[in-house]
Amino acid sequence: MSNAETELNQVSVQVAVLAPGEERAATVTAALEDEWTAVARSARDELGDDPACLVVATDPTTDADLLTAAATVDAPVVVFADADPAAVRRLAAFDGFVRDDGTDGAADRLADEVAWQVAGDDYPTALRERATTVTRLHRVATELVGCESETAVYEAAVRAAEGILELDLVGIDVAENGYFVPVAVSGDMEEKGYAGAGQIAVDEGIAGETYQTGTSIVVDDVLDLDRDDLALDGDDPEYRSILSVPVGDFGVLQAGSPDPHAFDDRDRELVELLMTHVAETVERLRAETRLRREHDRLSALFENVPDPAVRFALVDGELQVQEVNPAFESTFGWASAEVVGEDIDEYIVPDGFEDEAASLNEKLLAGESLQVVSRRKTEDDVRDFLLHVVPFERGERSLQGFAIYTDITEEKQRQRELERQNERLDAFASIVSHDLRNPLSIAQGYVDLAEETGEPEHFDEIRRAHGRMNTLVDDLLTLARQGDVVGEAEPVDLDSVTTQAWASVRTGDATLSVADAVTVAADRDRLVELLENLFRNAVTHGTDEEDDPADTEGPSGRRPDGEPLHVSVGSLPDHQGFYVADDGIGYDGDDPDRILESGFTTSEVGTGFGLTIVREIAEAHGWSVDVVDDDGLRFEFVVGQNGTR
Numbered sequence: 001m002s003n004a005e006t007e008l009n010q011v012s013v014q015v016a017v018l019a020p021g022e023e024r025a026a027t028v029t030a031a032l033e034d035e036w037t038a039v040a041r042s043a044r045d046e047l048g049d050d051p052a053c054l055v056v057a058t059d060p061t062t063d064a065d066l067l068t069a070a071a072t073v074d075a076p077v078v079v080f081a082d083a084d085p086a087a088v089r090r091l092a093a094f095d096g097f098v099r100d101d102g103t104d105g106a107a108d109r110l111a112d113e114v115a116w117q118v119a120g121d122d123y124p125t126a127l128r129e130r131a132t133t134v135t136r137l138h139r140v141a142t143e144l145v146g147c148e149s150e151t152a153v154y155e156a157a158v159r160a161a162e163g164i165l166e167l168d169l170v171g172i173d174v175a176e177n178g179y180f181v182p183v184a185v186s187g188d189m190e191e192k193g194y195a196g197a198g199q200i201a202v203d204e205g206i207a208g209e210t211y212q213t214g215t216s217i218v219v220d221d222v223l224d225l226d227r228d229d230l231a232l233d234g235d236d237p238e239y240r241s242i243l244s245v246p247v248g249d250f251g252v253l254q255a256g257s258p259d260p261h262a263f264d265d266r267d268r269e270l271v272e273l274l275m276t277h278v279a280e281t282v283e284r285l286r287a288e289t290r291l292r293r294e295h296d297r298l299s300a301l302f303e304n305v306p307d308p309a310v311r312f313a314l315v316d317g318e319l320q321v322q323e324v325n326p327a328f329e330s331t332f333g334w335a336s337a338e339v340v341g342e343d344i345d346e347y348i349v350p351d352g353f354e355d356e357a358a359s360l361n362e363k364l365l366a367g368e369s370l371q372v373v374s375r376r377k378t379e380d381d382v383r384d385f386l387l388h389v390v391p392f393e394r395g396e397r398s399l400q401g402f403a404i405y406t407d408i409t410e411e412k413q414r415q416r417e418l419e420r421q422n423e424r425l426d427a428f429a430s431i432v433s434h435d436l437r438n439p440l441s442i443a444q445g446y447v448d449l450a451e452e453t454g455e456p457e458h459f460d461e462i463r464r465a466h467g468r469m470n471t472l473v474d475d476l477l478t479l480a481r482q483g484d485v486v487g488e489a490e491p492v493d494l495d496s497v498t499t500q501a502w503a504s505v506r507t508g509d510a511t512l513s514v515a516d517a518v519t520v521a522a523d524r525d526r527l528v529e530l531l532e533n534l535f536r537n538a539v540t541h542g543t544d545e546e547d548d549p550a551d552t553e554g555p556s557g558r559r560p561d562g563e564p565l566h567v568s569v570g571s572l573p574d575h576q577g578f579y580v581a582d583d584g585i586g587y588d589g590d591d592p593d594r595i596l597e598s599g600f601t602t603s604e605v606g607t608g609f610g611l612t613i614v615r616e617i618a619e620a621h622g623w624s625v626d627v628v629d630d631d632g633l634r635f636e637f638v639v640g641q642n643g644t645r
Helices: 003-010 022-032 064-071 085-091 105-122 125-145 150-163 187-191 205-213 265-304 326-332 354-365 409-435 437-453 456-481 494-503 524-541 592-596 610-620
Strands: 014-018 037-041 053-056 077-081 096-099 169-176 179-185 217-219 241-247 251-257 309-315 318-324 370-377 382-394 399-407 490-493 511-514 519-522 566-571 577-582 624-629 633-638
Touching: 014 022, 022 105, 077 085, 077 105, 085 096, 085 265, 096 105, 096 265, 105 265, 125 150, 125 265, 150 169, 150 179, 150 251, 150 265, 179 251, 205 217, 205 241, 205 251, 217 265, 241 265, 251 265, 309 326, 318 354, 326 399, 354 370, 354 382, 354 399, 382 409, 437 456, 490 494, 490 524, 494 511, 494 524, 494 566, 519 524, 524 566, 524 577, 524 610, 592 610, 610 624
Parallel strands: 014 037, 014 053, 053 077, 077 096, 511 566
Antiparallel strands: 169 179, 169 251, 217 241, 241 251, 309 318, 309 399, 370 382, 382 399, 490 519, 566 577, 577 633, 624 633
């Protein structure tokens, strides 16, 4: 026991050894008993009222509560553990650190540290100098934090090793592609050409062993080793001692001295402490670099993705826009400055879809990724979108993510067209299986009668059946070939196309009038077809008279009371469209709109497709059509925003 230690012990200094278990506490206490009055403690409530020094004998990286408890005592705290001091520092504060590496000298170093913490300037000069060195190394750690590149970190570390630790020769190598690459060297090493030496594989020599095992190596005298085991590239025997310390899991620091036995455990601990700071700083810089690259990549992707995209975040319990890309601005018509910080649903969710949007937000807040088909308001109209919503950060109180809108309006239109085509195919199958078979059977029956009797009236029935089949085939071809397809719209004078259509239909004594001059944007040929079907329906069903294709005279065009049927065409109020009306017998049913359904007819000879063609031509133009039963039938076509004029 030294004189200083004796003097300190004479003042009855008590050391409390705090550990998570009694056995561990007892072991450390026994190591200190020869020099100090040490008392084992295994819990915070067992600490003395005023211990002179508190020693934590545990791995504080897993038992941080003990270290935190120790730090609350108004006394110096020394950590004695086989742990990373920097990792311990992140958990709680401490005044001294001694690595418990299991060697015989560990207890001696602990005793020295305890003496220094208790006695301060009264303890031997060597310990004061060591404490000063540790303090300077911690200041270097602050300097490293300010470095903006890995090279700057390595160079600062080499300067610290030379100036603070007084190492003669220092070099730091980083493993790249299976070889050590020098990244920083001291002045002496640079003069000897170390930076330009040949490559050393990461599994060769002492440097390789240090890197592979992650364990520091002290070589007291290189003359005791085979030359192949030397750690320094181009080792010169004039450097007798070597200290090799891992730098994280990516490099090695090596120091050399011309004197044998130049490095001891104290030197190793100090260099390890310095390299801990270096590794932490480099890993932080690399993480920041990865984050910057990822951010730049995401930013470039976000900016250039062809679909509208929104970056959102949960702010004060609400999902708010953080950023939108150019495609969003051009598609939805909202500038970034207008929607950032806002709830995007208030800008692009159309009327009637609010509940759906709220439901999607609830699922998103629950951490779900979403892929749904919905409708959104664009700058021009309401369109169909495939909505992808992907959270990229989830937390109890934080949520960030991206919403991407893929326009599938054309696909949905094709889907709806396919559905309509399927409906028409079903109708075709019905006609082929039933409606066409019926007149065909009738014709076949009258053929048999004509063959047996030779009566000419049987041939009239055959012609009538063939005419019925011809009408069915014509309507089927119209639907199959044209469907709801229209050409380019142009201003059309409704008066002229009305006259043209009326002339194409057998109307008998029925009359026509155009109430006022109307111009509508339409495909002229399809509009004529629409009117032809309406006029044909009026003179056939409005007069309660079958349109017999075999009747060469055609329908009479008179109502049941004998008066001529009258058909009128005119504009709707406020020029929102046009109407076609007749004063016939109307529709004997609850829902007049039903007559627009595919295949619906009240006639024994009707196909039920004439008004279906009317409806599809109107819808293809973007018009709505309503049927009003008021002293006859009135078909109202609402053209839309442009209306009629």
